[in-house]
Amino acid sequence: MTAPAGPRARYREQVREEIRAVALRQLAESGVQGIALNAIARRIGMSGPALYRYFASRDELLHHLVRSAYDDIGRAINAVPRQEDARATLLALGRAYLAWAVGEPHRYLLIQGPPAPGYASPADTVERARTAMGPFVAVFAEGKPTAQVQPVADEMRAWMRTDAAAVEWLRAHADVDPQESRAAGALAGTVLAWSQLHGTVSLEVTGQYTGMGQRASTLLDSQLRTLADAFLLP
Amino acid sequence: MTAPAGPRARYREQVREEIRAVALRQLAESGVQGIALNAIARRIGMSGPALYRYFASRDELLHHLVRSAYDDIGRAINAVPRQEDARATLLALGRAYLAWAVGEPHRYLLIQGPPAPGYASPADTVERARTAMGPFVAVFAEGKPTAQVQPVADEMRAWMRTDAAAVEWLRAHADVDPQESRAAGALAGTVLAWSQLHGTVSLEVTGQYTGMGQRASTLLDSQLRTLADAFLLP
DNA sequence: CAGGAGCGTTATAAGTTCTAACCATGGATG
DNA sequence: CATCCATGGTTAGAACTTATAACGCTCCTG
Structure with a gap:
């Protein structure tokens, strides 16, 4: 159920998880306001639009958090x-x-x-x-x-x-x-x-x-x- | 209590009221999201930053609505x-x-x-x-x-x-x-x-x-x- | 061992709030 | 009444935001 296969998918899931974690930290520190893709990306160490490889939109990320x-x-x-x-x-x-x-x-x-x-x-x-x-x-x-x-x-x-x-x-x-x-x-x-x-x-x-x-x-x-x-x- | 004096202040209060009204309409139609200064200003007929003559910030406007x-x-x-x-x-x-x-x-x-x-x-x-x-x-x-x-x-x-x-x-x-x-x-x-x-x-x-x-x-x-x-x- | 899927990058568009600089009008004042 | 400047409007622009496009590199996959 959790791990389908491949190191590719594995890595992908890790990154998604890290994004979620950082988003949660941002949420705790700066409120919903703080869940900004740029801020999250910066904190993770990659720049901006890369997040869209993992979440289609900010709303989808919020949806996951909810x-x-x-x-x-x-x-x-x-x-x-x-x-x-x-x-x-x-x-x-x-x-x-x-x-x-x-x-x-x-x-x-x-x-x-x-x-x-x-x-x-x-x-x-x-x-x-x-x-x-x-x-x-x-x-x-x-x-x-x-x-x-x-x-x-x-x-x-x-x-x-x-x-x-x-x-x-x-x-x-x-x-x-x-x-x-x-x-x-x-x-x-x-x-x-x-x-x-x-x-x-x-x-x-x-x-x-x-x-x-x-x-x-x-x-x-x-x-x-x-x-x-x-x-x-x- | 309502009208202090002067046509200046009178006009000012009218505009403030209109802003509040339009903001309320926007709120009803598009949610809190819709309370955007640009959108409100456009709908009133003046452009953007003019609103700042009447409300110091978007938050202050929201404050009034609350x-x-x-x-x-x-x-x-x-x-x-x-x-x-x-x-x-x-x-x-x-x-x-x-x-x-x-x-x-x-x-x-x-x-x-x-x-x-x-x-x-x-x-x-x-x-x-x-x-x-x-x-x-x-x-x-x-x-x-x-x-x-x-x-x-x-x-x-x-x-x-x-x-x-x-x-x-x-x-x-x-x-x-x-x-x-x-x-x-x-x-x-x-x-x-x-x-x-x-x-x-x-x-x-x-x-x-x-x-x-x-x-x-x-x-x-x-x-x-x-x-x-x-x-x-x- | 090719080949291409996946991932990250920069550039760019269209928004947002808000500040700065500038100008006209018209009420308040000498 | 004539002046003056406070008030209110304008456009420009800075610093953000989300999101898309186009471009390579890398490394997994067949």
């Missing part, structure tokens, strides 16, 4: 071990999400919206985002939605009826019959959790909490706990 | 009439927030993070964001926090002790003694609501819900209702 960011945060989330009960697991997952974002704020910013000016999110990022959130589906499959969140669950049930991708998402992470109420609840909980996570983490990363002595982790814990209650998690 | 966006969404929120009870008011406020963002997605994106590549959010945006969220403070002042959200309220209490801005924020929108438990609760609820609003609205605006048949308003209602419960709102 994908890698999704993969990375997905890995971080999936690496969280199951706790004793679903509540604890939910908290652990949320903290892992937050920790990753705080650890690599620039990369989270790359994800969090339209990263670069004219950059249009490629379609596959949506899918990547969903697989990254997979473990949440498993957690919420262990509970049942209360009346409070029933409308959301209803929409998810409708979604499963009309879109095979929904069922696929569910089955990939939890072993439940799409007909059961737990099924719709699992998806509903995940979407709600995703939204809350994104909200607090995004405000944290963009520095909106600075000066108000508010720890994002406190907010997150509180939110996830109420969410756990809304889904009757053990 | 401020106006904050002011606008703040106006939209503050225009929401009080409903019969706090719960209903909270829902109405949330829907107003969502409606504004959906109506002007590009402008919301301008707010939602670091809009342009190297653009550093000016300090006053934080303050503007807070005043925009003011009505929420008033709403949550009508309830008391449950144990669920107590940790958040505790942090807010600590914040009020160390930062006069916190108390000022509270007093500007609700008539409560900072010592009361309702005080910390009001701020805690507002921050929680802000985080949730931003989360769902942001995911909606960036199109993450597309294809999953999920209406952001359903999510929002659900979240705000649970939040109302967590603060024992009538």
Whole structure:
């Protein structure tokens, strides 16, 4: 899967990797702004247009960085071990999400919206985002939605009826019959959790909490706990 | 307040206004990318560097747009009439927030993070964001926090002790003694609501819900209702 | 061991923001 | 009222950006 053949292709992949690495360093140091082909090329030691042998355009390079960011945060989330009960697991997952974002704020910013000016999110990022959130589906499959969140669950049930991708998402992470109420609840909980996570983490990363002595982790814990209650998690 | 004096200043203000308007149109049509001084100038009918007579830099122009966006969404929120009870008011406020963002997605994106590549959010945006969220403070002042959200309220209490801005924020929108438990609760609820609003609205605006048949308003209602419960709102 | 694919180079085009130098108009002032 | 200079517009140009074109060298491949 990784190495097809030939020293040519091998070298090519090495250079691509180096470009990605340098781009990431530039991103960390100078923001998205810093991902300039000239700057990257200079830092690598070759001049300008050579990069176009490896990436068709700056946007394609950004696209790769976005994908890698999704993969990375997905890995971080999936690496969280199951706790004793679903509540604890939910908290652990949320903290892992937050920790990753705080650890690599620039990369989270790359994800969090339209990263670069004219950059249009490629379609596959949506899918990547969903697989990254997979473990949440498993957690919420262990509970049942209360009346409070029933409308959301209803929409998810409708979604499963009309879109095979929904069922696929569910089955990939939890072993439940799409007909059961737990099924719709699992998806509903995940979407709600995703939204809350994104909200607090995004405000944290963009520095909106600075000066108000508010720890994002406190907010997150509180939110996830109420969410756990809304889904009757053990 | 608006017109100081002189036809000179009058004309100047007109041109500045026209620039802002054209910039907004460009933003809507071509994204942040489209806010290029050349393009704007061309569209106005003057050539290039003339704009620098009116805005010191592109960043300053962006800064103005960000401020106006904050002011606008703040106006939209503050225009929401009080409903019969706090719960209903909270829902109405949330829907107003969502409606504004959906109506002007590009402008919301301008707010939602670091809009342009190297653009550093000016300090006053934080303050503007807070005043925009003011009505929420008033709403949550009508309830008391449950144990669920107590940790958040505790942090807010600590914040009020160390930062006069916190108390000022509270007093500007609700008539409560900072010592009361309702005080910390009001701020805690507002921050929680802000985080949730931003989360769902942001995911909606960036199109993450597309294809999953999920209406952001359903999510929002659900979240705000649970939040109302967590603060024992009538 | 040819031959050419792949890679790196420079030159160049078309953008961007922003500064500099210059000039005309017209409001403010003696 | 006549002057003056602040204000606002112009073009030129510098320092960037992304991206393409045309040109060789090298070294893998058949």
